[in-house]
Amino acid sequence: MLQTHALTASYGQFKALFGIDLHVAPGECVAIIGANGAGKTTLLRSISGVLRNAPGMVTHRGTPIGALSADAVLQRGIAMVPEGRKLFPSLTVEENLMIGGQVRRGDGRWTLDTVYALFPILRERRLSPGTALSGGQQQMVAIGRALMSNPEVLLCDEISLGLAPVVIRDIYAALPRIRETGAAVVIVEQDISRALSVADRVYCVMEGRVTLTGAPAGITRDAVHAAYFGNAA
Amino acid sequence: MQISVTTRTRASTIAGIAALALIGLGLILPAFASRSVIQDLFFILTLLTLAQLWNLIAGYGGMVSIGQQAFVGIGAYAMFAGVILWGWDPIAAIPLGLGAALVLAVPMAFFAFRLQGAYFAIGTWVIAEVTRLLVAQWKTLGGGTGTSLPREATADIWGVKAIAALLGLRDAAARDVLAYWLALAMAVGTMAAIYILLRSRNGLALAAVRDNDNAARSVGVDAARLKWAVFLSAAAMTGMVGALIFLQTARISPDAAFSVTTWTAYVIFIVVIGGIGRLEGPIIGVLVFWGLQTAFADYGSWYLFSLGLIAIAVMLFAPRGLWGLFTDRTGIALFPVQRRLTTTSQGDSRNG
Amino acid sequence: MIWLDTIVQGLLLGGLYALFAAGLSLVFGIMRLVNLAHGDLIVFAAFLILVVVQMTGLNPFLGALIAAPLLFAFGWLVQRVVLNRVLGKDILPPLLVTFGLSIALQNGMLEVFSADSQRLRAGPLESASVDLGPVTVGIMPLLTFASAVMVIFALNQIFYRTALGRAFRATSDDPVTASLMGINPASVFAIATGLAMVTVTIAALFLGMRSNFDPSIGPARLIFAFEAVIIGGLGSLWGTLLGGAIIGVAQTVGAQINPEWQILAGHLAFLAVLLVRPRGLFPRAVD
Numbered sequence A: 001m002l003q004t005h006a007l008t009a010s011y012g013q014f015k016a017l018f019g020i021d022l023h024v025a026p027g028e029c030v031a032i033i034g035a036n037g038a039g040k041t042t043l044l045r046s047i048s049g050v051l052r053n054a055p056g057m058v059t060h061r062g063t064p065i066g067a068l069s070a071d072a073v074l075q076r077g078i079a080m081v082p083e084g085r086k087l088f089p090s091l092t093v094e095e096n097l098m099i100g101g102q103v104r105r106g107d108g109r110w111t112l113d114t115v116y117a118l119f120p121i122l123r124e125r126r127l128s129p130g131t132a133l134s135g136g137q138q139q140m141v142a143i144g145r146a147l148m149s150n151p152e153v154l155l156c157d158e159i160s161l162g163l164a165p166v167v168i169r170d171i172y173a174a175l176p177r178i179r180e181t182g183a184a185v186v187i188v189e190q191d192i193s194r195a196l197s198v199a200d201r202v203y204c205v206m207e208g209r210v211t212l213t214g215a216p217a218g219i220t221r222d223a224v225h226a227a228y229f230g231n232a233a
Numbered sequence B: 001m002q003i004s005v006t007t008r009t010r011a012s013t014i015a016g017i018a019a020l021a022l023i024g025l026g027l028i029l030p031a032f033a034s035r036s037v038i039q040d041l042f043f044i045l046t047l048l049t050l051a052q053l054w055n056l057i058a059g060y061g062g063m064v065s066i067g068q069q070a071f072v073g074i075g076a077y078a079m080f081a082g083v084i085l086w087g088w089d090p091i092a093a094i095p096l097g098l099g100a101a102l103v104l105a106v107p108m109a110f111f112a113f114r115l116q117g118a119y120f121a122i123g124t125w126v127i128a129e130v131t132r133l134l135v136a137q138w139k140t141l142g143g144g145t146g147t148s149l150p151r152e153a154t155a156d157i158w159g160v161k162a163i164a165a166l167l168g169l170r171d172a173a174a175r176d177v178l179a180y181w182l183a184l185a186m187a188v189g190t191m192a193a194i195y196i197l198l199r200s201r202n203g204l205a206l207a208a209v210r211d212n213d214n215a216a217r218s219v220g221v222d223a224a225r226l227k228w229a230v231f232l233s234a235a236a237m238t239g240m241v242g243a244l245i246f247l248q249t250a251r252i253s254p255d256a257a258f259s260v261t262t263w264t265a266y267v268i269f270i271v272v273i274g275g276i277g278r279l280e281g282p283i284i285g286v287l288v289f290w291g292l293q294t295a296f297a298d299y300g301s302w303y304l305f306s307l308g309l310i311a312i313a314v315m316l317f318a319p320r321g322l323w324g325l326f327t328d329r330t331g332i333a334l335f336p337v338q339r340r341l342t343t344t345s346q347g348d349s350r351n352g
Numbered sequence C: 001m002i003w004l005d006t007i008v009q010g011l012l013l014g015g016l017y018a019l020f021a022a023g024l025s026l027v028f029g030i031m032r033l034v035n036l037a038h039g040d041l042i043v044f045a046a047f048l049i050l051v052v053v054q055m056t057g058l059n060p061f062l063g064a065l066i067a068a069p070l071l072f073a074f075g076w077l078v079q080r081v082v083l084n085r086v087l088g089k090d091i092l093p094p095l096l097v098t099f100g101l102s103i104a105l106q107n108g109m110l111e112v113f114s115a116d117s118q119r120l121r122a123g124p125l126e127s128a129s130v131d132l133g134p135v136t137v138g139i140m141p142l143l144t145f146a147s148a149v150m151v152i153f154a155l156n157q158i159f160y161r162t163a164l165g166r167a168f169r170a171t172s173d174d175p176v177t178a179s180l181m182g183i184n185p186a187s188v189f190a191i192a193t194g195l196a197m198v199t200v201t202i203a204a205l206f207l208g209m210r211s212n213f214d215p216s217i218g219p220a221r222l223i224f225a226f227e228a229v230i231i232g233g234l235g236s237l238w239g240t241l242l243g244g245a246i247i248g249v250a251q252t253v254g255a256q257i258n259p260e261w262q263i264l265a266g267h268l269a270f271l272a273v274l275l276v277r278p279r280g281l282f283p284r285a286v287d
């Protein structure tokens, strides 16, 4: 359904991605792992349209979308939870959620009410400025905000970054309920075992290239280690 | 393998020699050039100096001031005050322009340096307006309508008689030659000073200050002191140029001396059309500006209308100016200030 | 009594300055754009209303109603075609482009409309006044002030109560993340500038009915407008109204002391406020 074809990306002179091939099937959960600076965020930014590419490098249901702007990509049903949460400081929690729902596909399941049902604490804090919340709560807002557009694919960049283990558990507990709606989920995750436990398939990225891919069941610790750090081990 | 740091390039060596030759030519030019050429060159040289100074504070120092007309105006008025109130010779009164601009620049910097970005720009403009309004209250210098230099004062300016005798000119033409020589000296002096500053350690520090105050501080650059020094010296020099410009016109009014359009908007156009943040930029810019003015001045407002549109077009299509376009194509820099690494060895196969 | 009158007149004059400033405040608040052509755009709008009035024989209020959509379209287009391309961290490119626009507008108007002073005729309204006990105030200044309050109120409602306003604030916070929400920052900015041009039309209407105008008066209006915006604080619309009032009162008080000090007093008030509060009276917490 969503596919990249020899996707490359660069920041000025610096090349960050060298021909990534990745695909996501409807309803699937795909994890992307890799060391710091491997290019995971760059990959999600390229798919979501923050970074523009040649049209054919990213396709969605067969349509080239690589050159579309981020707002056009969202309208096709691909939403992103950006790294670092990026809530809007001038907006309240509820407004942050509403702005996520400004462009909605069809009349899907996600509304303010269902997001509040998923993360009840947000209802209590709905009138606070988004950035007045704790890190975990902010992460919930960021996920809820992306869901509000009823996406077909949800791209999540490091939703556990800097959070306490209990909070991470709460956030990951929401994942199955998100998948119930039929949305495919792509998560970027530093915590390898967590990634392996939730994903249907895993991609490991190193220095801008895919070094390992497959279902978690078929992947050994050693293989991950090699894919992560190169073949030095 | 030996690595050395240099700022010199072959183009720059040639440019250096050519510059010296040009200065020499400029000095002896009045011996054979017509009076209108001298007047045009005076116009070009003074605008060039103003443009270099604005380029210094904004292009290199990151201080985008739109209040430089304050220094032109106060410098010009100080010179007039020296002549009219105290009977000084106009030439002797020119340094008064420098002093007055410096005195104004201190409170202006004190105030404006507390402001950021757009606030800095607007703040400097408002201070210039305040200065204009205050000067317009100065009744002995003509108040809001302005005044002229008295004939006795312009009749025997220091050196004019000598120049007239030397070149066989009438007094009025000799005055123009004198003003031209002073403008040449100011332009050359300003550019040389800026060039030396940029090539010094402080030049690097200035770039660091422009790009990031905090980062500069963390590597030990006293950002505040450097900004003060650059802003004050640019202001002082701007004041002196202002005094010279109005010495030549011999007539002054607050609106003309403190005109934001002439002394700031056009100066900014010159810098940006030529290329901001490089010494060559204002030179190209002032030539283009003068060329357009000479060719199209008869069209009056339509000319200025087009100038505005040209400035917009340059910003959209060549944001680094005409000189930027040229160096991007050719890699040539006449006044290089970047340090580049050169390797002086053959046959070293290893990567350093 | 004379001082009370002076202050009331100053407040009402502040209404005019707030009108000048409202559009600037909106644009500056949303995209940090320093629009140096704002004053000339007000004059341009006044000429456009004049042309409409002369062609149709309508009164200036109706003329402004016709001019407003045209000016919205003009603002939208300028933002789309030119300004969006120079927005960024560096304030110099937009500064230069709007300087260029300012010079082009001034001289273009000079060619087309000549340097003659013009006026929008509002009939008996121009000289009517009401007696408010201790002070007598002109209907026109009162109307100006009321319009300023209404404009600021309306902009605030849009800003804080509508989806468009949410998009304004989000884009102003972080355009990249806003685009991930399906917002197109370029078109949000274009709408903002269009809206600013509608407020410019209203400002132009009152400028033209209250005093003479000619192509050269834009920059002075720009300074008053900027002073009001900066005194109020970036992004605070009510602050802009207060800023306008402060400039207005300072000017009338200054003029009361010495008629030649009117403008000077306004500038000094601005500098004094900025000296104490470098980011204005009500700066936004986040920036």
Ligand SMILES: Nc1ncnc2c1ncn2[C@@H]1O[C@H](COP(=O)(O)OP(=O)(O)OP(=O)(O)O)[C@@H](O)[C@H]1O
Pocket (backbone or CB within 6 Å): A011, A014, A016, A034, A035, A036, A037, A038, A039, A040, A041, A042, A043
């Ligand atoms: N804006 C940028 N400008 C220049 N280089 C960048 C930029 N963003 C990322 N890079 C470089 O691109 C490479 C990939 O970065 P990316 O952010 O995609 O890594 P990542 O896998 O997400 O790392 P992390 O786990 O730390 O988030 C890095 O080498 C990084 O330095």
Ligand SMILES: [Mg+2]
Pocket (backbone or CB within 6 Å): A040, A041, A042, A083, A157, A158
């Ligand atoms: Mg990352």
